[in-house]
Amino acid sequence: MLIETSWKNVLANVLKVLFVVLVFSIMYVPIVIIIYQSFNKTANSISPLAWGGFTFEHYKEIFTDRQLYTSILDSLLVSFWATLLSTVFGVFASIGLHALNKKARKAMDFLNEIPMLNSEIVTGISIMLVCSLIKPLFPGVFGFPSMLLAHTFFMTPYVILMVLPKLEQTDEALFEAAQDLGCSPMKSLVKVVIPSLSTAILTGALIAFTLSIDDFVISFYTQGGGFSNFSNYVYSSYTKKNFSAGSYAFNALLTFVTLGIVLAISLYGNHKKKGENK
Amino acid sequence: MKRFKGFAIPYLIWLILLVVTPIVVMIVLTFFNTKGMDFIGATFSLDAYKRLADPSILKALGNSLYIAFFTVLICFLLGYPVAYFLSFSNIKNKKLVLLLMILPMWSNSMLRIVSWLRLLSTDFLSALNLIGTSGAVIFVTVTTYLPFMIFPIFTVLEKMDRSIIEASKDLGVPAWKTFLKITFPLSLGGVSSGVIMVFLPAATGFAISQTIGLDKVRLVGNLLQTVFEKNNYNFGSLLSIFVSVVIIAIVLLFDFVQNPKGRGNK
Numbered sequence: 421m422l423i424e425t426s427w428k429n430v431l432a433n434v435l436k437v438l439f440v441v442l443v444f445s446i447m448y449v450p451i452v453i454i455i456y457q458s459f460n461k462t463a464n465s466i467s468p469l470a471w472g473g474f475t476f477e478h479y480k481e482i483f484t485d486r487q488l489y490t491s492i493l494d495s496l497l498v499s500f501w502a503t504l505l506s507t508v509f510g511v512f513a514s515i516g517l518h519a520l521n522k523k524a525r526k527a528m529d530f531l532n533e534i535p536m537l538n539s540e541i542v543t544g545i546s547i548m549l550v551c552s553l554i555k556p557l558f559p560g561v562f563g564f565p566s567m568l569l570a571h572t573f574f575m576t577p578y579v580i581l582m583v584l585p586k587l588e589q590t591d592e593a594l595f596e597a598a599q600d601l602g603c604s605p606m607k608s609l610v611k612v613v614i615p616s617l618s619t620a621i622l623t624g625a626l627i628a629f630t631l632s633i634d635d636f637v638i639s640f641y642t643q644g645g646g647f648s649n650f651s652n653y654v655y656s657s658y659t660k661k662n663f664s665a666g667s668y669a670f671n672a673l674l675t676f677v678t679l680g681i682v683l684a685i686s687l688y689g690n691h692k693k694k695g696e697n698k
Numbered sequence: 699m700k701r702f703k704g705f706a707i708p709y710l711i712w713l714i715l716l717v718v719t720p721i722v723v724m725i726v727l728t729f730f731n732t733k734g735m736d737f738i739g740a741t742f743s744l745d746a747y748k749r750l751a752d753p754s755i756l757k758a759l760g761n762s763l764y765i766a767f768f769t770v771l772i773c774f775l776l777g778y779p780v781a782y783f784l785s786f787s788n789i790k791n792k793k794l795v796l797l798l799m800i801l802p803m804w805s806n807s808m809l810r811i812v813s814w815l816r817l818l819s820t821d822f823l824s825a826l827n828l829i830g831t832s833g834a835v836i837f838v839t840v841t842t843y844l845p846f847m848i849f850p851i852f853t854v855l856e857k858m859d860r861s862i863i864e865a866s867k868d869l870g871v872p873a874w875k876t877f878l879k880i881t882f883p884l885s886l887g888g889v890s891s892g893v894i895m896v897f898l899p900a901a902t903g904f905a906i907s908q909t910i911g912l913d914k915v916r917l918v919g920n921l922l923q924t925v926f927e928k929n930n931y932n933f934g935s936l937l938s939i940f941v942s943v944v945i946i947a948i949v950l951l952f953d954f955v956q957n958p959k960g961r962g963n964k
Contacts, residue, residue: 444798450809453813453816469816516706519706539898546938549720549735553723630803658808682801
């Protein structure tokens with residue numbers, strides 16, 4: 421009887437692991453294809469995925485294909501500034517929201533949810549309309565300014581979503597204590613309250629950056645003046661059939677670097693744990 | 699910290715400028731016949747409203763909801779067990795497994811879609827004629843947004859008080875009943891976040907349906923994109939408002955059904 425149940429347990433566990441591995445591998449199929457194509461000499465041929473020999477050529481294209489590397493640099497530029505702006509903006513907005521009375525808070529929460537509940541395509545179109553309105557006054561708005569505005573707009577609510585709940589858990593006494601010890605209210609906010617939120621702020625910034633660097637739809641409507649991002653470069657070059665396999669190489673490189681960092685961190689973590697056990 | 703109320707003011711102004719202004723502009727645009735945003739020589743017209751009755755619009759909306767419904771359903775059926783098994787397993791390095799789950803998302807989503815398209819176009823798979831079908835669009839949408847379902851569920855399960863489940867076991871309740879009566883209801887918050895996070899992009903995206911669906915599967919996103927591409931801002935604005943109202947109504951309705959007391963009183 422006992423043997424039978426343990427046998428059943430083992431089978432159940434094997435099935436569980438198989439299921440998780442299966443789902444994970446479906447998500448990894450495109451990653452494998454990207455890496456495969458990045459080394460494939462005939463990545464751009466008409467017959468898809470045919471192996472034409474090993475090459476590093478596509479990795480060179482990252483630095484020689486002007487359209488490709490400009491789009492990569494544009495992506496990084498927008499995402500960097502938009503992450504910085506939305507994080508600062510989100511933190512201060514959270515502090516403001518936290519201080520509001522119940523009624524005003526409810527109205528603000530509703531407004532704040534709109535950018536998240538609205539579809540990306542309508543958000544993109546909305547910001548494009550706002551930019552078209554100010555275009556007569558500021559002719560160069562389409563490009564970096566419009567994309568920065570749009571990204572900051574859709575990212576800020578995510579920062580607030582991360583920071584505000586943590587702020588609500590923060591003990592008001594911490595803030596009072598800093599003042600009793602002679603800090604001005606502003607100083608106690610900057611030196612005591614904000615540092616206590618650092619994990620939440622970092623998580624918010626990381627989520628914002630991840631969404632921004634991968635964004636396609638919102639950037640599609642706010643790009644212009646020769647300024648675009650990597651997703652839009654992939655989309656437009658693919659539809660115009662002048663797709664550069666350098667895109668695969670860039671993405672594969674990014675995967676290798678992040679995988680390396682992840683492995684290094686986990687190895688370091690294990691190493692540290694072992695050291696502690698001694 | 700009540701004295702920092704003023705910090706909400708810049709954000710309020712920002713939200714009014716960027717949320718309310720476009721709505722007003724869109725409403726105005728629906729009543730005219732303009733060339734893009736150019737109001738010079740524009741005439742009053744209700745053409746946009748007449749066009750909204752076109753059967754192709756309802757069909758695109760129906761297609762979008764159909765694709766989004768099955769995407770959400772499949773994401774839930776695959777994502778819940780994965781989140782559950784991972785959360786309740788006794789593997790040592792849970793963080794590493796979690797990172798392995800995030801890693802595919804750090805690859806560009808557009809490039810992932812292109813890769814699926816290349817794979818489905820190979821001689822072997824193209825014999826199945828998958829490209830241009832709703833099934834293929836749903837499949838690629840599922841693989842793109844699955845992590846959005848797994849994460850919130852996993853987070854809720856990790857935070858759950860395990861002693862409640864232990865208590866139920868100690869009282870002799872069978873495992874399946876414990877799951878149905880305790881674990882699952884307690885994880886509904888994560889499920890509803892996941893459902894909304896997958897539903898929104900699945901219902902309104904246009905890249906997957908255009909590349910994988912080859913314009914044979916037309917969704918509201920594709921419709922909006924072509925209308926704006928043809929510079930018809932009047933009908934485009936009306937369609938944007940229409941889509942937003944329908945999508946937000948569905949999300950709020952879902953939220954209400956799942957948690958009738960409202961968001962704030964969880």
